[in-house]
Amino acid sequence: MTSSVSADPVAEYLVRHQDRAEAWLFELLRIPSVSADPAYAAHMEAARQALMQRLRQMGLTAVQTLEGGGEPAVYAEYLHRPDKPTILIYGHYDVQPPDPLDAWRSPPFEPTVVGDHIYARGASDVKGSTMIALETVAAFLAVEGACPVNVKIFLEGEEETGSPSLKEIIRRHGERLRADAVLSADGGRASPSHPSINVGARGVTTLEFSVESARKDLHSGRYGGAVRNALHEMSMLLASLHDKNGAIVVDGFLDDVPELLPAQRADTAALPFSEHDFLEEVGGIAGGEPGYTLRERVTLRPSIDVNGMWGGYTGVGAKTIIPCRASAKLSMRLVPGQSPQRARETVIAHLRRAVTPGMRLCISDQHASSPASTLSPSHPLVIAATRSLASLSGKPVAHVRLGASVPITALFKETLGIDTLMFGYNLPDEDVHAPNEFFRRSSITDGFRGWTKILRELSRFSREDF
Amino acid sequence: MTSSVSADPVAEYLVRHQDRAEAWLFELLRIPSVSADPAYAAHMEAARQALMQRLRQMGLTAVQTLEGGGEPAVYAEYLHRPDKPTILIYGHYDVQPPDPLDAWRSPPFEPTVVGDHIYARGASDVKGSTMIALETVAAFLAVEGACPVNVKIFLEGEEETGSPSLKEIIRRHGERLRADAVLSADGGRASPSHPSINVGARGVTTLEFSVESARKDLHSGRYGGAVRNALHEMSMLLASLHDKNGAIVVDGFLDDVPELLPAQRADTAALPFSEHDFLEEVGGIAGGEPGYTLRERVTLRPSIDVNGMWGGYTGVGAKTIIPCRASAKLSMRLVPGQSPQRARETVIAHLRRAVTPGMRLCISDQHASSPASTLSPSHPLVIAATRSLASLSGKPVAHVRLGASVPITALFKETLGIDTLMFGYNLPDEDVHAPNEFFRRSSITDGFRGWTKILRELSRFSREDF
Numbered sequence: 001m002t003s004s005v006s007a008d009p010v011a012e013y014l015v016r017h018q019d020r021a022e023a024w025l026f027e028l029l030r031i032p033s034v035s036a037d038p039a040y041a042a043h044m045e046a047a048r049q050a051l052m053q054r055l056r057q058m059g060l061t062a063v064q065t066l067e068g069g070g071e072p073a074v075y076a077e078y079l080h081r082p083d084k085p086t087i088l089i090y091g092h093y094d095v096q097p098p099d100p101l102d103a104w105r106s107p108p109f110e111p112t113v114v115g116d117h118i119y120a121r122g123a124s125d126v127k128g129s130t131m132i133a134l135e136t137v138a139a140f141l142a143v144e145g146a147c148p149v150n151v152k153i154f155l156e157g158e159e160e161t162g163s164p165s166l167k168e169i170i171r172r173h174g175e176r177l178r179a180d181a182v183l184s185a186d187g188g189r190a191s192p193s194h195p196s197i198n199v200g201a202r203g204v205t206t207l208e209f210s211v212e213s214a215r216k217d218l219h220s221g222r223y224g225g226a227v228r229n230a231l232h233e234m235s236m237l238l239a240s241l242h243d244k245n246g247a248i249v250v251d252g253f254l255d256d257v258p259e260l261l262p263a264q265r266a267d268t269a270a271l272p273f274s275e276h277d278f279l280e281e282v283g284g285i286a287g288g289e290p291g292y293t294l295r296e297r298v299t300l301r302p303s304i305d306v307n308g309m310w311g312g313y314t315g316v317g318a319k320t321i322i323p324c325r326a327s328a329k330l331s332m333r334l335v336p337g338q339s340p341q342r343a344r345e346t347v348i349a350h351l352r353r354a355v356t357p358g359m360r361l362c363i364s365d366q367h368a369s370s371p372a373s374t375l376s377p378s379h380p381l382v383i384a385a386t387r388s389l390a391s392l393s394g395k396p397v398a399h400v401r402l403g404a405s406v407p408i409t410a411l412f413k414e415t416l417g418i419d420t421l422m423f424g425y426n427l428p429d430e431d432v433h434a435p436n437e438f439f440r441r442s443s444i445t446d447g448f449r450g451w452t453k454i455l456r457e458l459s460r461f462s463r464e465d466f
Numbered sequence: 467m468t469s470s471v472s473a474d475p476v477a478e479y480l481v482r483h484q485d486r487a488e489a490w491l492f493e494l495l496r497i498p499s500v501s502a503d504p505a506y507a508a509h510m511e512a513a514r515q516a517l518m519q520r521l522r523q524m525g526l527t528a529v530q531t532l533e534g535g536g537e538p539a540v541y542a543e544y545l546h547r548p549d550k551p552t553i554l555i556y557g558h559y560d561v562q563p564p565d566p567l568d569a570w571r572s573p574p575f576e577p578t579v580v581g582d583h584i585y586a587r588g589a590s591d592v593k594g595s596t597m598i599a600l601e602t603v604a605a606f607l608a609v610e611g612a613c614p615v616n617v618k619i620f621l622e623g624e625e626e627t628g629s630p631s632l633k634e635i636i637r638r639h640g641e642r643l644r645a646d647a648v649l650s651a652d653g654g655r656a657s658p659s660h661p662s663i664n665v666g667a668r669g670v671t672t673l674e675f676s677v678e679s680a681r682k683d684l685h686s687g688r689y690g691g692a693v694r695n696a697l698h699e700m701s702m703l704l705a706s707l708h709d710k711n712g713a714i715v716v717d718g719f720l721d722d723v724p725e726l727l728p729a730q731r732a733d734t735a736a737l738p739f740s741e742h743d744f745l746e747e748v749g750g751i752a753g754g755e756p757g758y759t760l761r762e763r764v765t766l767r768p769s770i771d772v773n774g775m776w777g778g779y780t781g782v783g784a785k786t787i788i789p790c791r792a793s794a795k796l797s798m799r800l801v802p803g804q805s806p807q808r809a810r811e812t813v814i815a816h817l818r819r820a821v822t823p824g825m826r827l828c829i830s831d832q833h834a835s836s837p838a839s840t841l842s843p844s845h846p847l848v849i850a851a852t853r854s855l856a857s858l859s860g861k862p863v864a865h866v867r868l869g870a871s872v873p874i875t876a877l878f879k880e881t882l883g884i885d886t887l888m889f890g891y892n893l894p895d896e897d898v899h900a901p902n903e904f905f906r907r908s909s910i911t912d913g914f915r916g917w918t919k920i921l922r923e924l925s926r927f928s929r930e931d932f
Contacts, residue, residue, distance in 0.1 A: 161783075162783075162784070201687075202687060202690075204687070204786065206784040206786065208784075213750065213751055214748045214749045214750040214751070215748055215749035216748060216749075216897075216900050216901075217899075217900060218748060218750065219870060219898060219899055220769070220771045220773060220797045220799065221667075221668060221670070221799055221868070221869045221870025221871050222764065222869050222870050222894060223748075223750065223764060223869070224668075224764060224769035224770075224771050224797070224799045224869065225754045225755070225763035225764050225767055225768070225769030225799065225869070226744070226745075226750070226752065226753070226754055226760045226763050226764045226869075227745065227748075227750040227751060227752065227753055227754075228712060228750070228751040228752070228753035229753070229771050229772055231704065231772035231773075231774070231775050231794075232704060232705070232707075232708060232712070232753075232771075232772055234701070234775075235700070235701040235702075235703075235704035235705040235772070235775070236701075236705040236710075237701075238697065238698060238701035238705075239698070239701040239702040239704075239705040239706075240705075241698075242698060244702075246694060246698070278692070279692075279693065282680045282681055282682060282684060282689075282693075283680045283681035283682075283790075284679065284680040284684065284689065284692070284693040284694070285679055285680070285693060285694040285822060285823075285824035285825055286692065286693065286694070287692070287693055287694035287695070287698075287822075288691045288692055288693075289691070294692045297691035297692050298688065298689060298690060298691050298692045301691055302691070303686070303690035303691030304690075305686045305690050305695050305697075305698075305786075305787075305788050306695055306697035306698055306701070306778065306789070307686060307697075307778050307779050307784065307785055307786055307787050307788075307789065308697070308777065308778030308779035308780045308785070308787075308789065309697050309700075309701070309775065309776070309777055309778060309780075309792070310775070310776045310777075310780040311774065311775055311776075312772065312773050312774030312775060312795070313773050313774035313795060314774045314775075314776040314793075314795075317627075317628075317832070318628070318672040318674075318773065318795060318797065318833075318834050319773055319774070319795075320670065320672065320771075320773055320797040321771075321773050321774075321899070322771050322773075323772075323773065323774065324749075326775070327780075328697075329778070329779060329780075329784060329785075331686045331690070331784065331786040333686065333687055333690045333691065356751065356753075357751075358751035359751055366783070367784075368784050402687070403687045403688050403689070403690065403691070403692075404685060404687025404688050405687050428688055431682075432685060433683075433685055433787070434682055434683060434685075435682075
């Protein structure tokens with residue numbers, strides 16, 4: 001770190017007291033706040049209580065839960081800088097289910113430190129980065145008696161279940177949540193050493209469908225060779241979405257996908273990145289469109305993945321049937337320009353064209369959709385973040401995009417009319433949504449410095465700049 | 467029926483007392499003798515006791531169970547015709563599991579008569595036909611005090627689980643089971659009105675395999691577009707086994723499949739058969755090799771079917787992962803000339819060639835294999851059956867093959883050196899292995915006449931003819 005960084009008294013206070021902050025993070029991590037399973041409801045409430053207690057202790061006001069019919073959000077505010085912008089700080093306190101339990105090397109809800117790593121469900125996604133944001137605000141109040149900007153803390157409890165009542169929470173409490181911009185603790189860094197800003201995220205839409213080839217499962221001896229098999233049909237349909245390299249071949253799906261700009265390609269290439277290591281780390285096999293680097297493919301190009309498929313007999317041993325029904329779930333990752341609805345429709349149209357005549361194709365109405373989000377390079381959030389990271393690292397800051405989707409960004413734009421910058425400190429290898437999720441202690445240090453700096457940088461803008 | 471049939475006093479006795487025979491069949495059907503699930507063990511024993519009681523009551527001797535380490539078989543004998551051939555009558559007392567229970571319109575183990583149909587698990591497969599065989603022997607003893615041939619009754623308890631200990635039972639009790647031929651109550655008729663003989667059955671082999679594309683499930687946002695997906699790979703592999711018509715395109719799989727003989731095609735065509743009705747009845751969609759009729763495809767040509775496939779997230783809602791593993795189960799139906807092992811190997815070789823480099827392909831060692839079986843037109847079993855059905859129906863008798871596999875036929879040939887004729891009276895539409903399985907009361911009447919006649923016809927051969 002450069003000496004200009006070391007000089008920030010708030011950042012130094014945070015780094016000095018990092019142990020205390022980690023201890024509090026561990027308390028949060030011990031609470032199994034799994035939003036997907038109603039059996040964890042009491043723990044969700046415990047997580048809210050722990051957060052509200054800390055927010056009050058920090059000196060924030062209006063500490064409360066905001067109800068929307070599902071898991072409430074936690075809210076708190078600091079509004080003593082009428083001349084400064086108001087930043088909504090977003091995080092979430094819910095976590096993914098810990099399954100499969102037997103794949104964890106340490107208990108998922110007992111944070112376990114191994115070297116630089118803190119292993120626990122939710123450590124990386126996203127209690128770690130949420131803690132960084134909150135403690136930074138607390139440190140400003142503790143050290144300087146004031147925060148450089150107005151702050152509204154908004155911690156969601158349903159991020160891992162697709163935010164089913166977030167829209168309703170915002171609808172009910174829109175006035176209270178009004179702000180100039182959102183700084184999100186969710187969404188991570190591309191690299192620990194090379195500074196980058198997420199200026200957007202891919203969108204997502206999902207599609208569940210099934211094919212039915214008969215009214216019942218048939219005996220493979222009596223019917224084998226005579227009839228279509230729903231599992232063959234499903235295989236053919238799924239195989240038809242991509243060519244043999246893994247490039248999407250769904251008519252119309254790529255129509256609204258813009259050509260990559262030279263600046264985007266340069267920004268993406270600026271990040272040090274080893275395709276080999278990226279794949280090696282998870283034992284993955286490269287696939288996808290020719291003509292793009294791997295990082296371009298996962299951030300600047302759309303993708304279609306089968307998330308699950310099933311049909312027929314899946315138990316032990318053999319059951320020689322011709323199954324009458326097969327099902328699959330797809331997720332599509334989208335880039336700016338693509339409408340989730342239209343993307344979904346092109347896939348449905350592809351399936352309808354590809355399906356064998358007579359086969360019943362059933363498309364589920366259920367889906368989770370959110371468009372890609374994007375931030376202009378001249379947005380105060382981008383300028384503030386770029387300045388912060390450049391000054392902290394002494395390196396140029398790349399503007400990159402996230403491969404994952406952050407539906408809240410689209411939702412805040414739609415409901416509150418404001419933009420979101422993802423400023424989380426997790427890293428891509430931290431096994432989010434998987435066993436042995438971890439967060440780095442060094443990321444906490446980096447995060448304290450980054451959040452201190454960005455709040456100072458944002459205070460240089462006026463409300464009109466947003 | 468012609469008057470020559472009515473004249474057989476044993477057949478007439480059976481038909482006159484059909485109600486009594488059905489009552490006893492209902493007793494058997496009420497016993498849920500499910501061999502696949504150990505929870506039904508007591509019912510398996512109850513089924514054996516009920517059968518042994520009836521066999522003793524009929525006047526057979528040496529009534530006993532034959533042990534082989536699994537579910538014992540039930541045995542009884544009548545050996546008072548030293549000058550006549552000895553026929554091993556095969557049946558099985560175990561049934562498929564009744565699942566899915568909620569798809570049954572009447573309780574699976576409470577036989578329910580609706581018109582000509584008797585609904586119950588095991589009614590068609592194969593307690594109904596087993597009862598016909600036993601009661602025919604009983605009627606000979608009751609009416610004439612003697613059976614025209616020597617009879618050994620052998621009722622298996624593991625047919626529905628792939629006969630895991632049948633070989634051991636035969637090994638231990640081979641001397642007792644020695645016979646000139648097997649007449650099996652299993653394996654059904656192609657048509658109620660047009661007489662046919664099953665002169666063989668397709669063989670079968672199974673294959674379970676999985677593909678692994680990474681060491682763990684990956685986030686579809688972070689990795690989507692960058693890596694191969696095990697479910698895409700599995701889809702591609704399964705889709706690659708057939709062309710778009712459904713014809714097998716596995717190199718070498720068809721090498722040992724003989725061209726159809728004109729006589730075989732003529733026999734197959736002789737049976738009245740509506741492809742439209744066959745498909746319509748189950749809501750199926752025609753598929754398979756061009757150049758063959760549907761009945762040729764299911765009896766004289768091999769087939770490959772996916773019996774089950776699974777991978778990734780299959781619960782409610784969306785989980786946007788790139789699954790690391792996908793699995794599938796295949797069954798292959800084989801014709802004479804094909805070795806199960808070689809057929810299986812050609813499919814494995816196909817998968818190894820087709821799989822994307824880097825993808826881990828795991829082939830399970832487990833499989834159930836049995837070659838196709840075949841009976842010569844000059845075999846006494848074929849001659850006796852042809853004469854019986856021709857005289858009963860006044861129609862020519864077609865020699866056809868079964869699409870399903872009857873592994874016991876191959877096993878009896880291998881272990882006892884004798885041939886098997888399938889002489890069951892079930893019909894193809896009776897939902898075996900599915901909910902609402904049924905058997906026809908009219909088939910019981912036909913079966914009584916057929917079994918009476920064939921035992922008389924077999925008595926015209928000497929032991930040396932076999």
